[in-house]
Amino acid sequence: MGSSASKPDKNINIAGDQNMGTSVPKPVKNIVLVGRSINGIRTTGNTILGQKKFTSEGAFMHSQMYSTTTPDGQMINVIKTPGMFDLSVSEDFISKEIINCLTLVEEGIDAVLFVLSIRNRISQEEEYALNTLQRIFGSKIFEYMILLLTNGEKFEAFEFEDYFREHCPEFLMKVLRFCNGRKVLFNNMTNDEGVKAEQVNQIMVHVAAISKKINPYTNDMYRHIKVRFFFL
Numbered sequence: 001m002g003s004s005a006s007k008p009d010k011n012i013n014i015a016g017d018q019n020m021g022t023s024v025p026k027p028v029k030n031i032v033l034v035g036r037s038i039n040g041i042r043t044t045g046n047t048i049l050g051q052k053k054f055t056s057e058g059a060f061m062h063s064q065m066y067s068t069t070t071p072d073g074q075m076i077n078v079i080k081t082p083g084m085f086d087l088s089v090s091e092d093f094i095s096k097e098i099i100n101c102l103t104l105v106e107e108g109i110d111a112v113l114f115v116l117s118i119r120n121r122i123s124q125e126e127e128y129a130l131n132t133l134q135r136i137f138g139s140k141i142f143e144y145m146i147l148l149l150t151n152g153e154k155f156e157a158f159e160f161e162d163y164f165r166e167h168c169p170e171f172l173m174k175v176l177r178f179c180n181g182r183k184v185l186f187n188n189m190t191n192d193e194g195v196k197a198e199q200v201n202q203i204m205v206h207v208a209a210i211s212k213k214i215n216p217y218t219n220d221m222y223r224h225i226k227v228r229f230f231f232l
């Protein structure tokens, strides 16, 4: 993992439950940002963190992880993968990087944010990113995936829904089907703290729903999928 990857000291955050007068441990949520570079992975990571932690230094080579705690006490580890789904990057490199990611968070990945930009044209590379994710992780990965669209300032919330109903490119519809409808519109340029908090909250609502249905995606799962794939 990149030198900037820092493992948090504790994987359980103790959040006070004010009503009960007791402390309730909240398991940390591990979220991975994937996609092609240029779509805003780094900026999205920083918006979630509320700080400019992810920099471009060394970011091309390795995943980086930083942590934050939401106002309601939920600790989140945010892992930014390098722009590893560009056509020029070998699958071998991606596989190694993914194993690195899974090693960073022993308790497993709770959600994968597939980052696309509403402004950039969908290209062959976006298709490649999706196919590569599926090939490497197996289709199981879609059960953890949330579609996150940057450049969200382009739409009001109601226009966003209209966009999906009426003008959405087929590729986005496909991704959305894979994600079981989970999507978040993200404006990384806003200075409104309320909007920022609400955007992160929307992600966390999806993450909570995923965690209710399935256990985190772990290194063991990955190995099983690889072994099965090898013997097919």
Ligand SMILES: Nc1nc2c(ncn2[C@@H]2O[C@H](COP(=O)(O)OP(=O)(O)OP(=O)(O)O)[C@@H](O)[C@H]2O)c(=O)[nH]1
Binding pocket: 036, 037, 038, 039, 040, 041, 042, 043, 044, 056, 059, 083, 150, 151, 152, 153, 186, 187, 188, 189
């Ligand atoms: N207007 C607008 N610009 C955005 C938004 N999100 C990201 N950007 C811009 O898009 C550009 C690419 O974003 P990055 O986060 O640097 O992209 P990346 O995918 O991490 O790619 P690399 O930096 O090459 O690793 C930057 O100039 C960002 O400021 C957004 O929501 N709205």
